[in-house]
Amino acid sequence: MAMTREDNELLTRVENGAPMGDMIRQHYWIPAVPSAKLVADGAPVLVRLLGTNYVAFRATDGHVGIVDELCPHRRTSLMMARNENxxxxxxxxxxxxxxTGAVVEAPNQVGDQAQFCKRVKTGQHRVEERGGLIWVWLGKGETPPRFPELPFMDLPPEHRSVTSVExxxxxxxxxxxxxxxSHVGVLHESTTQITAGGGNERMIMTKALAPRFEFEDRPYGYRYAALRDMPDEKVYARVNNFVMPWYGIICPPDAKGPTTVFFSTPVDDVTHRxxxxxxxxxxxxxxxxxxxTPDVWNFPPLPPGTREESFGQNRDLMKRGHATGFYQHLGTEDFAMFLGQGPIYDRTQEQLCSADGAVLRVRALLLKAAREFMAxxxxxxxxxxxxxxSKAVSVGGVVxxxxxWRTLTDAK
Structure with missing residues (x-):
């Protein structure tokens, strides 16, 4: 059954007091900027989250601050501020x-400047630097929510990379x-071959396009196994995790290989990072x-063309065997699909199939959380x-x- 228009609005909207946005703001830490993007005494970085603008900066002593973009005095942008001392x-x-966001100097104030500064109201936001990311809590109160101690969080820097793009x-x-x-074997057929090589287990996904799914609820969301039949009475199982409200933890291509966490934070109603x-x-x-990556703040690349240009799809490359014509990156292929759905996807018109169970569970968990918050x-x-x-560990293998398939996970 297609989603109602009311549920689609509740699911997607995050600005101007929308319940989903307020729920995220209060109950979750939000990734704001890669650690590598901020330099001590360097230029501030504009960060837009849930429809509101902030400025992130690294102070002289290395501490990071995220403050409201507009100066509390005469409301001009702190993007132009000097980052000093x-x-x-x-x-x-x-x-x-x-x-911390507190005003500490107001040189044009006559009298007791320190006392005056204490009375100035500012947005003061809790910040953490973990896992190669700067995180911010935008909620109200003294006690922040549980920090997402995901498996990559405390690895040495050389064990991970962090990139993002709006x-x-x-x-x-x-x-x-x-x-x-189920989209991986179709949309990412060529990029999977390029990155995995012809003998990698992941190539099975390009042959068995209709996996069977089994699900398990978890305290952080859920995990599921996508099961694909192989020759010789074997099954290729990929066990992935969804962690509320936006983390997709994808299993490595092979034992001891790298894992990827995809997540998409709401910039505003019609933009995400x-x-x-x-x-x-x-x-x-x-x-x-x-x-x-050449730029941790703008990578992977967006599709290079407009809708009228099929978003820059390279049809000549498709004639030579590339599955999509978006050769730039696996992420570029995904971005093209999102753009093709429009700024806010209308779920009232979709016609789903057996492969969409994991997507439906994402929606159900998000809507449930928004409704609990509204109550x-x-x-x-x-x-x-x-x-x-930390238990949201994704694995893949042949059984x-x-x-x-739980025998794959029990050994981890």
Whole structure:
């Protein structure tokens, strides 16, 4: 059954007091900017989250601050501020804010300047730097939510890479794609071959396009096994995890190989930031298609053309065997599909099939959390007593037909 228009609005909207946006703001830490993007005393970086603009900066002592973009005095952008002596100094009148967001200097105020600064109201946001990312909590109160201690969080820097890019579509389209296993063998057929090589197990996905699914609820969301039959009475199982509200943890291509976490944070109703954390808990990551990025704030590349140009699809390359004509990156192929769906995908018109169970579960969990929040409750999956983000480990492998795929996960 297609989604109702009311549910589609509740699922996708995050601005101007929308319940989904307010639920995320209060109950989840939000990735804001890659750590590598911020340099001590360097230029501030504009960060837009849930329809509101902020400025991120690294102070002289290395601490990171995320503050409201507009100076509390005369409301000009702190993007132009000087970053000096452990604070941002507005170039309009010289007011200075430290990394906590507090005003510490107001040089044009006569009298007791320190006392005056204490009375200035500012947005002060809790910030953490973990896993190669700067995280921010935008909620109200003194106690932040549980921090997402995902498996990549405390690895050495050489074991992971972090990249991201802003995409002009709603965030849920991308979250759904991270859990849509059946699109991989079609949309990513050529990029899978390029990155995996012809003998890699992942190539099975390009042959068996209709996997069977088995699901398990978890305290952080759910995990599922996509099962594809192979010759000789064997089954290729890929066990992936969805972690609320937006993390898709994808199994490595082979044992001891790198894992990827795809997540998409809402910039506003019609824009999201796509994140790619590529990591290997077993050894240094080295050069990969993910780590070899020229720009951690703008990678992978967006499709190079307009809708009228089929988003820059290369039909000549398709004639030579490429499945999609978007050769730039696996992410570029996904972005083209999101753009093709429109700024906010209309789910009232879709016609789903047996392969869409994981996508439906993503929607159901997000809607349930929004409704719990609207009822004045803490969403169950945001603060379950059993919540342990570190257990969201995804694996893949071959098992005997009829064997339980959980034998792959139990050994991890």
């Amino acid at each position: 452990n604070g941002l100094r507005c170039i309009f009148h010289g007011w200075k804010m430290d990394a 995409v002009p579509t709603n965030w849920v389209q991308a979250v759904e794609a991270s859990m849509d296993s 796509a994140w790619f954390v590529h990591y290997n808990p077993h050894r240094p990551l080295g050069m990969t298609i993910m780590s070899a 004045g409750k803490t969403p169950a999956l945001a603060d379950s007593p059993e919540l342990d983000y 005997e037909a009829g064997a339980d």
